[in-house]
Amino acid sequence: MAIKTITLPGLGESVTEASISNWLVKPGDIVERYQPIAEATSDKVTTDIPSDFAGIVKELLVELDTDIAIHEPIMTIEVEGTEVKEATTSEATETAMIPEEKPAVQQETVEAPLASMSGAIASNEEANKEIDVFSETKKMSTEGMRYSPAVLKISQERGIDLSQVKGTGRNGRITRKDVLNFTPSEQPAAAENQQLIAEEKTVEAPAPLSPGNDTVVKPDGVRKAIAKRMVQSVNEIPHAWLMVEADVTELVKLRNAHKDEFKKQEGISLSFYPFFIKAVVQALKKHPKMNASWVDNEITYFKDINISVAVATDEHLFVPVIKNADEYSVMGIAKEVNRLAQAARNHTLKPEQMQGGTITVNNTGSFGSVMSQGIINYPQAAILQIESINKRVVPTDDGGFKFADMINLCLSIDHRILDGLAAGRFLADVKENLKQFKNESDIY
Known part of the structure; x- marks a missing residue:
């Protein structure tokens, strides 16, 4: 053996x-x-x-x-x-x-x-x-x-004495994470170390924050991955945020007029989400600097348009990617969103389906949000939050008023790559693209 x-x-x-x-x-x-x-x-x-x-x-x-x-x-x-x-x-x-x-x-x-x-x-x-x-x-x-x-490589590069590192792995084994989290301040001289040990024995344990009725659990692997990415994004990316409102009255009419027939023919529901993704893709063609990433003091402008789409389950948020989204019609995008959403909910998403995204479009309006500030999906340069559609009274060009279906578009950008002018122009084109959805041919 x-x-x-x-x-x-x-x-x-x-x-x-x-x-x-x-x-x-x-x-x-x-x-x-x-x-x-x-x-x-x-x-x-x-x-x-x-x-x-x-x-x-x-x-x-x-x-x-x-x-x-x-x-x-x-x-x-x-x-x-x-x-x-x-x-x-x-x-x-x-x-x-x-x-x-x-x-x-x-x-x-x-x-x-x-x-x-x-x-x-x-x-x-x-x-x-x-x-x-x-x-x-x-x-x-x-x-x-x-x-x-x-572990050895990191300790040698950082000059860390591994005998001073406390291992959290099996049987006290020192892991890569232990070494990465170790700081020189945690490595006192031998005499000071003995004194610290003596002092620790006399220190009482801190009192619990609550009477003990709370439930404390360890986050699962998916939640830890989400936490890690969010902290990395907030710590490394200087976020800037802006919002515009758009009139989507014609889009609402188009979708409502064809949703039943679409469901019958295609077997899936026609939501507003694919229209918004299509409008973003069209705007990215005109504003390629939005389709970018900053890593190691270098900016990459991507040729492919790969849209990360947020899919929520009862427990977690997944962000699979529609690769080469500019090659799809609204119908094609709707089918891709449905396919990826089903894979996320059935726990069958593959790693390659989560990689390669160049910008994120998040449908926060699906649960009634009207305004939100998204955290950028690191290392992308922007995330667009699509809020809920609400009917409001708005002024018209001739000085009158009308009822219109209005929506807020909230954009978070990496201010190292993008400035307010570039982001504002991009949102203006997304807004204009949404007004153009009027005919059945715009779906197929």
Whole structure:
């Protein structure tokens, strides 16, 4: 028998880490090759991880909902084969810790290549460093300590003494996240450290914030992914916000006149959402600077128009992507939105369906919102909130008044890339495009 190690596989072009949200097997279980053994959550998508071998599960190496890097070991498995020297878990883990070297992925840009969008892809020099780290890992293992190459590399780059880092992984194992969250202020001198330990023993535990009737739960993997992206967006992107109101009276008439026939012919409902997405796509053609991203002090202007659409379930918010949305009619967009929404609600979204978005259109009006300020879907440059349609009395050009179907369009922009003038012109064209939906031919 031989011990093999299963590592976390690549989950997409730009995915560098993920967490195990659910184990589908336990130690002692017999598994077949390609049998799903775990569910991994990354970028708000849950993916089944298949077994690379057939055999008996020996040990689960990571805790649930703990972020780990791609290609980190997650499980050891005993397989049939030639008798070999019995390997310890540490040795089995070490043999799988050299990350696979991947070819660089090139993305078309106008100003500069966006290398970081596809994750940290190592150069040959970086790959050699990883091999050096692997050698160091074996050395540390013989001394009774076990650190992954990622942990060693980060600690060496930042000059961190790993003996001072508190591990939160299984059996106190130091994870990549532990090292990234460690700061020099947490590393006192030896004498001061002893004093701090003595003082800690005399400090009373803080009193609870409430009498104890509240429920405290750990967020699941999807909620943690959402939280991480939102914090990253707010911390890194200087948000600016503006709003315009649009008269969509003709659009309401068009949709109401054809929604029943559309449902009968196409099998899906015709909402207002596809019309708004189409209006945004048309405006992006005229204002390509809205279709952009800022990463590592470089601006990328995307040639493809890939619209991220917000889909809410009872528990979470997913943002799948309509690729090349400018190639679809309103009907085609409606079918794509329905397909992606069904996949989100059935938990069958794939990682590639969540990647590559260049701007987000969010239908906040579906639950009655009239004004909202969206957080940009990092690293995009803008998010447009489509609010609810309300009938109001508005002035006319001849000095009179009329009843009209009005809607607010709320736009959040990355002020590093976009200014108020560019955003205002873009919204003006979206508003004008919405007025043009009058005939049945505009649907098909």
